[in-house]
Amino acid sequence: MAFRTHVMTCAGTGCVASGSFEVASALEAEVEKAGLAKEVQVVRTGCQGFCAEGPIVIVQPDGVFYHAVTPKDVPMLVKEHLLKGRPYKKLLYTPPAQKVPVPSLKDIPFFAKQQLVVLRNRGLIDPENIDDYIAVGGYTALVRALTQMTPEGIIAEIKRSGLRGRGGGGFPAGVKWETCRKAAQHRHVEPVVICNADEGDPGAFMDRSIIECDPHAVVEGMIIGARAIGAREGFVYIRHEYPIARERLGKALDQCRERGLLGRNILGSDLRFDIRIVQGAGAFVCGESTALMASLEGRVGEPRAKYIHTVEYGYKNRPSNLNNVETWANVPPIVNRGARWFAGMGTGDVSENPWNGSSGTKIFSLVGKINNTGLIEVPMGITLREIIFDIGGGMPGKRRFKAVQTGGPSGGCIPESLLDMQVDFDQLTKVGSMMGSGGMIVMDDRTCMVDVARYFIRFLQEESCGKCVPCREGLRQLGDTLDRICKGRGVEGDIELLETLSDTVVNASLCALGGSAPNPVLSTLKYFRSEYEAHIRDHKCPAGQCKDLVTYSIDPEKCPGCMLCLKACPENCITGAKKKPHVIDASRCVKCGSCEEVCNLDAVIVA
Amino acid sequence: MKDEGQRMPKLTIEDLQAIREKRQQVMNLRAGTARAKVTVHMGTCGISSGAREIMSALLHEIEATSTKDVLVATSGCAGLCSREPMITVELRDAPPVKYVDLSPVRMKQIFQDHVVGGNVVTKFALGAGSETTG
Numbered sequence: 239m240a241f242r243t244h245v246m247t248c249a250g251t252g253c254v255a256s257g258s259f260e261v262a263s264a265l266e267a268e269v270e271k272a273g274l275a276k277e278v279q280v281v282r283t284g285c286q287g288f289c290a291e292g293p294i295v296i297v298q299p300d301g302v303f304y305h306a307v308t309p310k311d312v313p314m315l316v317k318e319h320l321l322k323g324r325p326y327k328k329l330l331y332t333p334p335a336q337k338v339p340v341p342s343l344k345d346i347p348f349f350a351k352q353q354l355v356v357l358r359n360r361g362l363i364d365p366e367n368i369d370d371y372i373a374v375g376g377y378t379a380l381v382r383a384l385t386q387m388t389p390e391g392i393i394a395e396i397k398r399s400g401l402r403g404r405g406g407g408g409f410p411a412g413v414k415w416e417t418c419r420k421a422a423q424h425r426h427v428e429p430v431v432i433c434n435a436d437e438g439d440p441g442a443f444m445d446r447s448i449i450e451c452d453p454h455a456v457v458e459g460m461i462i463g464a465r466a467i468g469a470r471e472g473f474v475y476i477r478h479e480y481p482i483a484r485e486r487l488g489k490a491l492d493q494c495r496e497r498g499l500l501g502r503n504i505l506g507s508d509l510r511f512d513i514r515i516v517q518g519a520g521a522f523v524c525g526e527s528t529a530l531m532a533s534l535e536g537r538v539g540e541p542r543a544k545y546i547h548t549v550e551y552g553y554k555n556r557p558s559n560l561n562n563v564e565t566w567a568n569v570p571p572i573v574n575r576g577a578r579w580f581a582g583m584g585t586g587d588v589s590e591n592p593w594n595g596s597s598g599t600k601i602f603s604l605v606g607k608i609n610n611t612g613l614i615e616v617p618m619g620i621t622l623r624e625i626i627f628d629i630g631g632g633m634p635g636k637r638r639f640k641a642v643q644t645g646g647p648s649g650g651c652i653p654e655s656l657l658d659m660q661v662d663f664d665q666l667t668k669v670g671s672m673m674g675s676g677g678m679i680v681m682d683d684r685t686c687m688v689d690v691a692r693y694f695i696r697f698l699q700e701e702s703c704g705k706c707v708p709c710r711e712g713l714r715q716l717g718d719t720l721d722r723i724c725k726g727r728g729v730e731g732d733i734e735l736l737e738t739l740s741d742t743v744v745n746a747s748l749c750a751l752g753g754s755a756p757n758p759v760l761s762t763l764k765y766f767r768s769e770y771e772a773h774i775r776d777h778k779c780p781a782g783q784c785k786d787l788v789t790y791s792i793d794p795e796k797c798p799g800c801m802l803c804l805k806a807c808p809e810n811c812i813t814g815a816k817k818k819p820h821v822i823d824a825s826r827c828v829k830c831g832s833c834e835e836v837c838n839l840d841a842v843i844v845a
Numbered sequence: 846m847k848d849e850g851q852r853m854p855k856l857t858i859e860d861l862q863a864i865r866e867k868r869q870q871v872m873n874l875r876a877g878t879a880r881a882k883v884t885v886h887m888g889t890c891g892i893s894s895g896a897r898e899i900m901s902a903l904l905h906e907i908e909a910t911s912t913k914d915v916l917v918a919t920s921g922c923a924g925l926c927s928r929e930p931m932i933t934v935e936l937r938d939a940p941p942v943k944y945v946d947l948s949p950v951r952m953k954q955i956f957q958d959h960v961v962g963g964n965v966v967t968k969f970a971l972g973a974g975s976e977t978t979g
Contacts, residue, residue, distance in 0.1 A: 240908050242900070242917035244875050277904060281875075299877040299916045323887045323919025362875050372861055373868030381858050498855025506857050 241279040243320060245269075246361050248294040250285025250450050251443070251482055257308065258282075258293035264309040265295075268316040278320050284451015284486075285443075286361045288348055290611035291331060296361060303346060304329040334609050334631050348610045351629050353583070355599045356567045357615045360451040365486050368493040371454040377499065379570035383462045384507045387573075392466035393419065396569065398577035400588025400597035405434055405525070405562030406645065406674040407750075408663035410592035411569075414559060418549040419467045421557040425550075429557040431460055431469045433513075433566050434530060435476035435483070438522040439646030440697060441605040442677035445563035447613050448601070449476075449483040452567065453490035457513065459566035461504065462573055464511040467559050472513040475530055477520045488515060522647075522701035526749050527552070527560050529703065540705045541749035562675065564601055584618030585662045596662035600673070604630050606680035607637060616661075623657040626680055637682035640781075641765070645674025647694045647701075648754035650761025651687060670761040672754065686783035687766040688773055692720035694758040702751065709752030712743035716759060725786045728774035736763065782844035785829045789845065792833075794819035796841035803833035803842065870913035880914040881960050884933040887919040890926035895948075899930045902949035906956045915960055928971065934959050943971040 247253075247262040265280045286294050291305035295315070302325050304315065311329055318326040333347055354360070363370035371377070383392055397412030422429040433456060437445040449456060460472050476484050491513055494500040502510045516534055523529045524539040531553045533539035552558025572580045581588050586595015596618040602625065603613050609631035616625060622642060626632065633639055641651040644661075650671030652659075659665055663673050681690065699713040716739050722728055740756030747753050763770060772778045779787040792803070792812075797819040804812045804820055811827050814820030822833070834842040854860075873879045883903060887896045900919070907915055925931065928945035934955065935941040942965055944955055951969055958966050965973070 240870060240904060241874070242904060243919075244871070246875065277900070298875045299873075299879070299882075300918055301877045320919070321887065321892075322889075322921055323885070324921040362872070369864050369868055370872075372864045373872045375865070377861055381861065385858070503855075505861075506855075 241277060243278045243300075244298045245278060245280045245320070246283045246296040246298055247280060248284075248286045248292060248296075248361065249282035249482075250289070250292075250447055251480075252285060252289035253292035253294055254482065256292045256306075260309045261293050261295065261307050261312065264312040265316065268312050269320065272316055272321055274316070274320055281364050282366075283361045283363065284359075284365045285447040285613060287352075287357070287447070287613035287615075288610065289613065290609070295329075300325075303331055305331040334634075348612070348614075348629055348631065351616065351620075351624060352614050353599055353617050354615050355571055355580075355583075356448060356455070356564055356601060357451065357613075358571070359455070360447075363452065365451055365453055366489050368454060368490070368497065371452070375574070376454055376570075377458055377505075379573035380458050380461055380465075380499070381505065383465055383573055384505060384509060389419065389466045389468065392462060392573065395577045396466070396572060397592060398589055399572045399580040400577075400584075400586075400592040400595065401565065401568055401572060401580065402592060402596060402663060403561060404564035404568070404600065404675065406672065408596070408673055411561055411565055412592065414549055414561070415463065415467050417547075418557045418559040421550040422468055425557065427556050428471070429467050429469045429559060430553050431463045431467060431472045432530070432534070432553065432558055432560045433460055433472070433474040434525060434527075434560055434562040435474055435480070436518050436525040436530060437477065437480075437563075437675060438520065438525050438701075439675060439677045441679050442603050442646060442675055444601040444603055444613065444676050446480050446483045448563050448567050449480070449487050453483075453487045454494075455567040455570055456487070456563055457490055457494055457500075459569035460513060461499070461509075461511055462569050463559065463561070463566065465509055469559070470510050470512070472511060473534060473553070474513060474515050475518055475524070475534060476515060477518045477524075479520050484515065484517070491515070521703070522698075523703045523749070523751050526751060528749065530560065531558060538703075540703045541751070543748055564675075568598060585660060585665075596664065600661070600676055602676045602678045604678050604680070606643075606678075607633055607682040607685070608680040609634050618662045619660045621658050621660055622652065625661065625678070626657070630680065633680075633682050637684060639680070640683045640685055641681045641687065641690075643671070643679040643681065643690070643694075643758070644677070645672035645757070646677045647697045648672075648751070648757050649674050649677070650757045651681070651690065651765065652761070653765040655765075670764055671757065684781050684783065686724075686779050686781040687762040687769050688720060688724055688779075689781075689783050691758045691762045692717065692724055695720060695755070698751065698755045702755075706746075706748040706752065708743050708746035709748070709755065712739055712747075712752070713755055715739055716743070716756065720759070723770065723773045724779075724784045726773070726777045726784070728770075730774065732774055733763065733767070733770055778845070788829060789824050790822050790827050790829060790831075790833065791824070791843045791845075792820050792822055793841045793843050796839050798839065798841075800838075802836045802838070806832045806836045808832060866913075870907075873914060874916060877916070879916040880937055882916040882918060882935045883956075883960060884918045884920050884935070886921065886929065886931040886933070888921045888926070888929075891929045891931060894929040896930040898949050899932065899947050899952050902952040903932075903956060906953055910961070912961070925971070931971075936960075936963065940973045942973045944969045945971045 295304040295307045315326045401411045402408040526541045529539045529541040581597045584597040588595045588597045601615045643651045695717045702709045704710045799817040811823040930947045
């Protein structure tokens with residue numbers, strides 16, 4: 239008998255960590271117990287994107303969205319929704335701005351403003367079932383590419399679509415494919431295609447989610463790429479820290495081999511292609527093309543100078559076409575729906591020249607001081623304000639927006655005054671940040687920008703491979719200087735020193751890691767220079783984050799003497815009596831912030 | 846060498862199409878799009894007067910006729926407990942129709958005439974349209 243209802247349980251890494259496998263098992267057991275096993279199917283899907291609210295369960299065809307589901311909730315959920323057919327109110331999601339729970343997916347602001355191209359199958363298909371992918375039109379793009387298009391035609395279509403590399407560089411994919419194909423023909427050497435799944439930015443999980451929710455889309459993109467470029471060998475370089483993604487991709491490849499979508503004579507054509515998964519050890523620098531290829535060959539993951547490009551001499555000196563996960567996953571919809579459709583989304587007219595704008599959509603991972611942490615896909619050209627306030631739901635509590643850091647650790651911090659800018663490759667570069675692979679870290683008014691710059695510089699210093707001096711030593715000096723400023727030991731001239739050092743690191747580093755590493759320093763200097771000056775000249779941290787520069791005190795005017803902070807203080811250094819203003823003993827205060835957290839009346843002053 | 850990897854039949858372009866058609870109903874269901882939707886009212890009253898049998902009969906009809914564009918949903922009591930089992934049939938671009946006092950045989954007839962054929966079975970129908978809310 240056909241199933242009447244499908245219970246789509248999110249099995250992306252975020253939800254799995256919050257216990258979705260247990261929820262799915264409990265659902266299956268409970269459905270069986272209720273005698274619904276023949277009517278209701280429990281499906282484990284890829285990431286739904288709303289990770290902050292996991293584990294997530296969506297009941298289809300009703301489209302009812304449940305959040306934070308635990309195994310304990312399952313009996314009632316099954317009884318209420320699956321047996322009696324009414325939404326189980328306790329688990330319905332209430333957006334922060336609203337009072338009444340909204341049950342339907344399309345009414346939740348987080349989902350309503352998104353446009354899904356790459357993530358179109360998220361939550362819809364079982365990523366481990368190739369038939370599910372085929373059922374939603376999977377591998378039809380490959381059929382088209384094999385039967386109706388020449389390799390040159392495929393490349394022309396990708397070029398006209400304006401698709402630019404989603405890994406961060408934003409290089410037009412079609413141009414890269416063409417160069418690689420020509421290099422291979424010219425040199426009579428077989429090219430390779432590679433998928434970069436070495437996603438290493440802190441707080442970024444776009445590529446992981448794509449592979450987890452729709453691995454076949456990446457595989458199909460790569461097969462089409464192989465046909466266009468003339469490759470018979472492909473690699474996916476994926477980091478060791480992504481076990482679920484790796485496992486699902488491995489299963490997808492096995493299914494493809496079994497069904498003749500990889501190997502010899504793919505779909506009865508003369509195309510021969512196979513893909514191997516290679517695990518990286520999680521070094522940030524291995525996301526860089528030359529370092530990645532060195533690692534693929536089994537050498538130490540260190541970059542080399544790129545006066546000779548990898549499209550000509552890459553993996554084992556063969557012409558190598560490297561695109562990231564999201565870029566590959568964009569290929570099947572472009573081939574299916576045409577370049578014109580894709581170019582119609584986003585900014586600029588890319589039909590003649592892909593550098594003229596940014597077409598299509600982009601996936602961002604939204605993290606930091608924001609209500610709706612998660613994964614979103616939006617059209618290029620959407621404003622930062624729409625992303626952060628409409629989709630992201632703004633800041634938690636009474637905090638104010640201060641900056642958003644885009645592009646991963648080596649991106650820049652964008653201030654509130656630029657919130658209405660359109661997000662695309664060129665605009666982000668223009669304001670001193672970058673697209674990167676799509677991480678977005680939101681910061682509120684209690685974030686110290688000097689401290690932020692220090693954090694990212696220290697991260698990059700750790701991840702620098704150490705091969706070239708400007709990056710290895712320059713980042714260390716930048717980090718030490720920032721550290722000094724945060725500790726109140728900054729001196730006049732430090733800002734200029736930071737600028738000179740940054741300039742040297744940008745210009746003299748061997749690869750893009752060093753070349754973009756000073757971005758957090760340069761952009762915070764550009765937009766938040768006064769904060770640096772306050773640290774250096776007044777020895778004050780305006781955001782109240784740098785412990786060496788702040789003191790905690792209580793405003794006697796506001797303090798009602800409620801004893802809350804007194805009880806919360808771990809050092810017992812707050813004194814006072816009921817209904818009398820309390821006092822903090824600054825000499826014993828460890829500046830933990832506990833008193834501020836519990837105070838309901840903002841009576842704790844941090845300055 | 847010729848027989849290498851021949852354990853499972855390799856897919857052809859036609860096979861892809863066949864799989865897609867076969868799975869169409871499942872995907873319609875998950876995407877929430879279909880030509881018709883049949884809601885079986887499964888409140889306590891509905892279940893006790895046989896809504897489960899109505900549901901089974903409906904699913905059986907869908908299976909037997911290989912219908913791919915009909916969604917099946919459940920909902921609670923519609924308020925008219927004395928006339929259960931009850932269903933609501935919604936065709937796209939038409940007002941919903943409520944049927945009352947059902948049996949599996951009547952369910953089958955409604956499915957064939959109304960859900961598939963588009964003609965309301967007036968002798969079992971309670972009325973068309975929705976209740977006024979708000």
